[in-house]
Amino acid sequence: MTKIQTVLGEIEDSQLGFTLSHEHVIVSNGEDSAHYPWLYDRKATMAYAIKRMQAIKAGGVDTIIDLTTPDLGRDIEFMVEASQGSGLQVVPATGIWRDPPRSIMERDVDATADIFVREIEQGIGHTSVRAGAIKVANDIEGFSEAHVRILRAAARAAARTGTPISTHHNAALQMGTTQVRIFKEEGAPMDRVCIGHSGDSTDVDYLESLLKEGVYVSIDRYPGRAPRPTWEQRNQTLKTLLDRGWGEKLMVGHDGWAAVWLKPGQTEPTSNYFTYNPDGMLHLSKIAIPGMLEIGITREQVDMLTREVPRRFLAGK
Numbered sequence: 125m126t127k128i129q130t131v132l133g134e135i136e137d138s139q140l141g142f143t144l145s146h147e148h149v150i151v152s153n154g155e156d157s158a159h160y161p162w163l164y165d166r167k168a169t170m171a172y173a174i175k176r177m178q179a180i181k182a183g184g185v186d187t188i189i190d191l192t193t194p195d196l197g198r199d200i201e202f203m204v205e206a207s208q209g210s211g212l213q214v215v216p217a218t219g220i221w222r223d224p225p226r227s228i229m230e231r232d233v234d235a236t237a238d239i240f241v242r243e244i245e246q247g248i249g250h251t252s253v254r255a256g257a258i259k260v261a262n263d264i265e266g267f268s269e270a271h272v273r274i275l276r277a278a279a280r281a282a283a284r285t286g287t288p289i290s291t292h293h294n295a296a297l298q299m300g301t302t303q304v305r306i307f308k309e310e311g312a313p314m315d316r317v318c319i320g321h322s323g324d325s326t327d328v329d330y331l332e333s334l335l336k337e338g339v340y341v342s343i344d345r346y347p348g349r350a351p352r353p354t355w356e357q358r359n360q361t362l363k364t365l366l367d368r369g370w371g372e373k374l375m376v377g378h379d380g381w382a383a384v385w386l387k388p389g390q391t392e393p394t395s396n397y398f399t400y401n402p403d404g405m406l407h408l409s410k411i412a413i414p415g416m417l418e419i420g421i422t423r424e425q426v427d428m429l430t431r432e433v434p435r436r437f438l439a440g441k
């Protein structure tokens with residue numbers, strides 16, 4: 125048995141159950157909800173999040189790995205209350221996404237790693253909620269010196285604590301190759317690294333080149349949003365990788381949001397995320413997994429993707 129960190133405290137790895145690889149309880153660009161709280165209705169937003177998360181739980185999802193960082197508006201108290209109210213287990217993350225604040229940009233690698241380790245070993249913010257994963261991100265802004273330092277800090281924090289790393293990467297630009305190279309330079313445990321948003325590429329040889337380095341690959345962002353690959357294309361990518369023998373290294377998710385901040389007077393979000401993916405974090409259960417079974421992916425392989433692989437990724441064995 126290995127202990128896994130959730131926003132409601134430690135659980136046994138055997139309690140993870142059906143686990144989605146890359147999701148968000150609530151997400152925002154920046155930290156407006158912390159600094160300008162009058163712009164939002166926290167109570168209505170909480171009610172909406174709990175309602176959505178209850179439905180996700182009722183739909184058969186036991187756990188989500190929540191990869192929300194400070195620069196995505198991480199709100200640990202909100203996550204705790206939403207998990208309590210819904211029964212959905214949430215593994216929270218430390219780390220930084222694409223928009224490092226100036227304070228992080230000016231820190232050296234070890235000072236940033238110290239922050240990640242503190243959130244892993246002691247708690248996030250004023251809480252004793254400990255991070256269960258380290259999130260980092262690289263996209264069209266490229267590998268600036270600050271972004272590279274953050275990757276190195278994540279690798280060092282992973283090596284120091286045994287906590288896994290899960291990335292956002294621009295798969296069309298094949299930025300996972302550089303993420304892997306930097307993690308390797310830092311001596312990160314490569315079998316504790318997951319390269320996320322990999323389903324945005326249909327180049328199976330590229331994805332296999334990452335897998336050969338020992339990392340996990342997350343085929344997330346179901347159902348896919350044009351011009352990115354459709355859910356059927358994501359399923360086909362999975363099928364090809366499964367046929368090539370990578371079933372023990374693949375996870376799935378939606379990069380979904382249970383909620384976004386509601387403005388005073390709103391009861392439903394207006395974000396187009398909720399229009400293009402009305403099924404939210406149940407798209408896999410309702411549509412994509414039945415589709416996988418139709419193209420010859422077996423029930424055992426689905427259980428591996430949704431239960432055993434995320435368990436191994438989080439537990440380390």
Ligand SMILES: [Zn+2]
Pocket residue numbers: 146147148191292379
């Ligand atoms: Zn995400």
